Amino acid sequence: MPVHRFNGVEPRIAEDAFVAPGAQIIGDVELHDGASVWYNCVLRADVQTIVVGARSNIQDGSVVHVTRKTHGTFIGEDCLIGHMAMIHGCTLQDHSFVGLGAIVMDACVIETDAMLAAGAMLTPGKVIPSGELWAGRPAKFFSKMTSAQIERNRAGAAGYVDLAQMHRAEAGD
Incomplete structure (x- = not known):
């Protein structure tokens, strides 16, 4: 597993977390039960x-x-972080969603069931309130999330838990 001690601190990874080949986990990282970190x-x-x-x-x-x-x-429970996202010095509350290629900068908060759209950039210190979708560069309020959108995001997080276990089984972990 590509896990690296830094400055005397070893990453702490739950037994059933999935870390894909090619991923790098360095230093004071904590991965909780069922979390997954994908390729590269x-x-x-x-x-x-x-x-x-x-x-x-x-x-x-x-x-x-x-x-x-x-x-x-700090990334809460059941969060989706899309491919090629950049997450930096911020907080993602439970059930939040960061779209493909999005950037979340320092001191930002994405609240529960909130979403940052694909390709968007959330500039330092911004907060996306619960149940809102923000988009653009820089990101701004776009719309309220519907209950169907929120449910789809929550189902997506659950689907990734299952998919991670399938990848673990294939890799023989």
Whole structure:
């Protein structure tokens, strides 16, 4: 497994978490039960902490980092982080969704059941309130999420838990 101690701190990975080949987990990283980190992701917690909650997934090619002395990165439970996203020194509350190629910058918060659209950039210190969809560069309010959209996002997170276990089985972990 591509797990690296940094400055005397070893990543802590739940027994049933999935870390795909090619991913790099460095330093003060905590992956909770059922979390998944997909192919070619980098989670680098060299100067602050990264926590990935239960059943959350960080999809292929994404980067998760922190800000020295000021902001760790805290990802709640059942979160979806799309392919090639950049997550930096921020908080993603339970059931939040970050779209493909989106950027979440320092001191941002994406609240429960909120979504940042694909390709969007959430600039430092912004908060996406619960149940809202933001889009654009820089990201702005786009619409309220419907109950169907929220349910689809929640089902997507659950689907990734199952998919991660299938990949684990194929890899023989």
